[in-house]
Amino acid sequence: MQWPSAKRGSVGAVRGRTRAGGETTACGQVSYATEVKRPEPSARVSLDRLEERLELLRVAYERYFSGVDAIPPVQEHQAVTRSFLELTRNPTSSTVQRFRANTLRQRFSVYQQHWHRVLRGIENGTFTRVVAEAKRRQQEEQRQVRAAQAGASGGGDDARELRRLYEDYVAARKAAGQSLRGVDYDTIAAKLSQQIPALERQHGVKVALEVVNEGGKIRFRARPRR
Numbered sequence: 450m451q452w453p454s455a456k457r458g459s460v461g462a463v464r465g466r467t468r469a470g471g472e473t474t475a476c477g478q479v480s481y482a483t484e485v486k487r488p489e490p491s492a493r494v495s496l497d498r499l500e501e502r503l504e505l506l507r508v509a510y511e512r513y514f515s516g517v518d519a520i521p522p523v524q525e526h527q528a529v530t531r532s533f534l535e536l537t538r539n540p541t542s543s544t545v546q547r548f549r550a551n552t553l554r555q556r557f558s559v560y561q562q563h564w565h566r567v568l569r570g571i572e573n574g575t576f577t578r579v580v581a582e583a584k585r586r587q588q589e590e591q592r593q594v595r596a597a598q599a600g601a602s603g604g605g606d607d608a609r610e611l612r613r614l615y616e617d618y619v620a621a622r623k624a625a626g627q628s629l630r631g632v633d634y635d636t637i638a639a640k641l642s643q644q645i646p647a648l649e650r651q652h653g654v655k656v657a658l659e660v661v662n663e664g665g666k667i668r669f670r671a672r673p674r675r
Contacts, residue, residue, distance in 0.1 A: 499533070506560075509521075526564075533553075536550055611637075614641060617659075621667045641658065645671075
């Protein structure tokens with residue numbers, strides 16, 4: 450059986466979009482086209498990334514408070530704050546992910562209170578690291594006075610060499626991002642004062658020390674003195 454030919458302009462011959470997004474065929478049937486959209490990151494993935502950035506920010510502040518970094522992570526803090534504001538403006542519809550988002554906000558709030566308290570302590574000079582740094586500078590000045598006195602009495606070359614080695618050692622640890630906790634001039638100078646004569650007796654030549662970074666380990670290396 451053949452279908453009668455439809456005239457131009459008749460309902461059966463017109464192909465058009467329906468309100469539901471379908472398309473009418475010549476038989477009056479409606480077919481629906483499947484729209485393919487590029488998948489967007491899920492709420493879980495977004496929260497995973499935000500949690501990772503928050504943890505990196507916490508580590509950055511700890512590095513600053515411990516003296517490893519010279520400046521606080523202000524830009525990173527601002528970026529994480531913007532991410533939390535965006536999360537508030539576009540909440541997820543998942544109950545589980547909403548609970549997780551609220552937990553991250555609470556954690557961020559606790560972190561910020563701690564950071565602001567420590568920063569105020571640094572500004573006021575009451576933070577432990579600031580007090581310790583002031584004490585270290587005072588001790589450093591006293592050592593310099595003693596070194597100058599030793600130089601006047603004939604031991605200046607050795608004192609200056611020990612001072613240079615100590616400063617090179619501190620600079621190398623800072624460059625490698627290593628902590629300076631427990632590193633002080635008196636301890637290092639005492640060790641080097643014992644090691645240098647022992648090395649000279651062992652090798653039968655005058656030796657000089659230099660600071661090297663071998664595989665991330667900062668150490669002193671001896672070489673024949675020229």
